[in-house]
Amino acid sequence: MRLFIWGDRFIAGGGEPDNWCPVLFDVLGSGLTLAVRRRIAYTKLNRVHNNLSCGVSGMEKLLEQITDELLGQVIIESVNPLEPVKVHSIPKSWRVLGTGNYAAVFCRQGAEQYAVKIYAPGRPGIEEEAEVYRRLGRHPAYSECYYAGADFLILKRLGGVTFYDAMKRGILITGQAIEDVDDALRYARSRGLRPHDIHAKNVMLRDGRGLIVDISDFLKDDDCSMWEDFKKLYYRLYWPVASRRVFPLPRPVLETVRRGYRLWRRWN
Ligand SMILES: Nc1ncnc2c1ncn2[C@@H]1O[C@H](COP(=O)(O)OP(=O)(O)OP(=O)(O)O)[C@@H](O)[C@H]1O
Numbered sequence: 001m002r003l004f005i006w007g008d009r010f011i012a013g014g015g016e017p018d019n020w021c022p023v024l025f026d027v028l029g030s031g032l033t034l035a036v037r038r039r040i041a042y043t044k045l046n047r048v049h050n051n052l053s054c055g056v057s058g059m060e061k062l063l064e065q066i067t068d069e070l071l072g073q074v075i076i077e078s079v080n081p082l083e084p085v086k087v088h089s090i091p092k093s094w095r096v097l098g099t100g101n102y103a104a105v106f107c108r109q110g111a112e113q114y115a116v117k118i119y120a121p122g123r124p125g126i127e128e129e130a131e132v133y134r135r136l137g138r139h140p141a142y143s144e145c146y147y148a149g150a151d152f153l154i155l156k157r158l159g160g161v162t163f164y165d166a167m168k169r170g171i172l173i174t175g176q177a178i179e180d181v182d183d184a185l186r187y188a189r190s191r192g193l194r195p196h197d198i199h200a201k202n203v204m205l206r207d208g209r210g211l212i213v214d215i216s217d218f219l220k221d222d223d224c225s226m227w228e229d230f231k232k233l234y235y236r237l238y239w240p241v242a243s244r245r246v247f248p249l250p251r252p253v254l255e256t257v258r259r260g261y262r263l264w265r266r267w268n
């Protein structure tokens with residue numbers, strides 16, 4: 001059992017220690033009971049979470065609900081790492097905010113400001129994701145990580161819809177949102193990170209502004225052209241049509257584009 005507290009320089013906001021939001025990362029030992037694991041986590045949490053808007057008791061309660069209700073019941077299945085995970089048996093009071101190829105993200109009634117991201121069994125990357133949040137600090141276009149467990153993260157919930165869902169529902173993706181994402185990616189680079197895997201399900205639209213919802217691969221070394229490719233399609237195909245008339249794109253169309261793009265990338 002190891003416990004780490006990432007306290008210093010976790011949040012960039014203003015650079016003041018008062019604004020720093022520490023994250024608690026516990027690598028849970030296999031032999032310990034849930035109760036013992038929670039007790040230890042909460043003790044640390046009490047020490048480090050006094051700056052959180054939720055307060056310690058709100059976070060304690062959520063942790064309890066995650067371990068007692070969610071983790072014990074939900075089944076997250078990742079059959080193919082190139083397709084979204086499948087989620088079964090969602091407990092009452094919880095709902096799915098979204099699924100990615102590695103993880104599912106949930107929200108609990110009464111704790112709507114949080115998003116709980118649970119990695120599917122065997123899917124790597126949780127430590128890297130928590131580390132990226134630590135390096136990013138606080139920025140309006142990104143979420144924040146409040147707590148990192150062995151297989152789940154408690155994140156700030158971002159409102160809005162993904163670009164993918166916006167296209168599906170016929171909501172206009174504004175030029176401002178594209179610029180916001182560009183700015184946020186520049187900011188990530190300025191923090192020594194390498195933006196990666198920025199596709200239509202990893203960026204969101206809220207009140208016409210752009211947000212980045214998934215930063216899990218920002219520690220990877222290789223270049224990723226996904227966002228640049230998305231922008232080419234946006235300016236060449238999407239904007240000329242959608243700026244005049246926006247209409248919903250059926251899911252099969254979006255899925256065909258997604259899979260076609262994946263094949264195109266493999267050959268290029
Ligand atoms: N902080 C958040 N607030 C609100 N919704 C979120 C949040 N984080 C994730 N989501 C939703 O959950 C979905 C899946 O999350 P995420 O992209 O982080 O999973 P992933 O498995 O890492 O994805 P990928 O397949 O891109 O690696 C997102 O597309 C989004 O709809």
Ligand SMILES: [Mg+2]
Nearest residue numbers: 100201202214
């Ligand atoms: Mg994702």
